């Protein structure tokens with residue numbers, strides 16, 4: 076797995092797509108420019124005259140230091156590099172919050188609108204219906220630029236996620252899907268495993284040509300928006316998003332096979348997740364005590380519970396009334412109308428109708444939604460997380 080040179084002189088059985096580069100990095104323009112130079116030296120692309128879509132994670136309107144969105148210093152360094160090589164650059168994402176102007180507003184708060192300059196596009200502006208060969212979904216409304224771009228460069232953030240446990244390179248391509256259609260996918264894929272399958276099928280529509288992951292300030296705990304920033308100090312890069320995610324999960328001390336969408340992607344032959352099959356430029360020293368979301372159960376018992384009993388044992392979202400501002404965002408973003416709010420009251424989740432997608436928690440701007448449940452409480456009481 077480790078210490079193999081990347082000059083092609085050794086490890087001939089390892090294909091180029093199974094290489095991952097891990098570099099020390101910081102949110103400083105010069106440092107990031109050097110990091111990005113090294114990425115393109117290691118994974119060269121023919122960029123001149125190409126239409127290149129750059130896809131950061133712009134989940135919602137959060138400042139960079141919150142560690143919810145891809146840092147603008149990385150976006151800026153990549154845009155400069157691409158322009159310098161003669162590419163036509165587009166930068167955009169479909170934020171979780173839908174509605175007119177949301178994309179620009181979220182990007183402005185995240186600093187990505189400024190980093191992209193006149194390359195910023197509203198990725199939700201020209202959706203097309205795309206048929207998907209999947210057991211879970213038959214189509215998605217997808218940004219047309221995803222299909223028309225000559226090259227797609229993926230800029231995910233290393234974060235945890237209540238439903239998928241980990242959100243990185245593969246999960247970032249869920250942002251190909253436009254606006255409210257994400258809610259439909261959640262409703263059509265109402266269990267963690269079905270959603271993982273849908274996720275892999277959407278990723279397969281257009282696997283990125285290159286992924287550069289922002290893992291300088293990652294997010295641990297109850298991500299992708301309610302967790303805590305955690306300094307990791309790295310940028311990871313590679314042409315295979317699946318093996319890159321496997322390296323990132325290993326970097327935070329977890330086994331890639333515990334992440335359902337990575338397991339499914341590997342089974343479908345989209346990339347290796349066994350670290351023995353991935354060439355990495357440096358030994359991985361796992362980040363000590365990196366916290367996973369409360370839904371991720373540790374140990375052998377956790378493997379069994381998360382895989383077999385995941386639906387029944389999952390948490391139920393509960394609104395913390397002292398924090399809630401009664402904005403209604405959680406209600407409007409629940410894909411199955413399980414979250415409701417009577418006039419003058421606080422929102423409530425119907426545990427029987429809830430599909431445990433945690434979109435409500437993800438979208439709540441006040442972090443007013445906690446996940447509760449018998450099994451989770453058991454683990455929390457014992458401080459296992």
Ligand code: SF4
Pocket residue numbers: 394398399400401402403404405406422438439440441442443444
């Ligand atoms: S999104 Fe958050 S703040 Fe808004 S109503 Fe729901 S729980 Fe309250």
Ligand code: SF4
Pocket residue numbers: 392408409410411412413414424425428429430431432433434435436
């Ligand atoms: S209540 Fe929350 S977790 Fe349950 S289905 Fe609705 S958005 Fe998903």
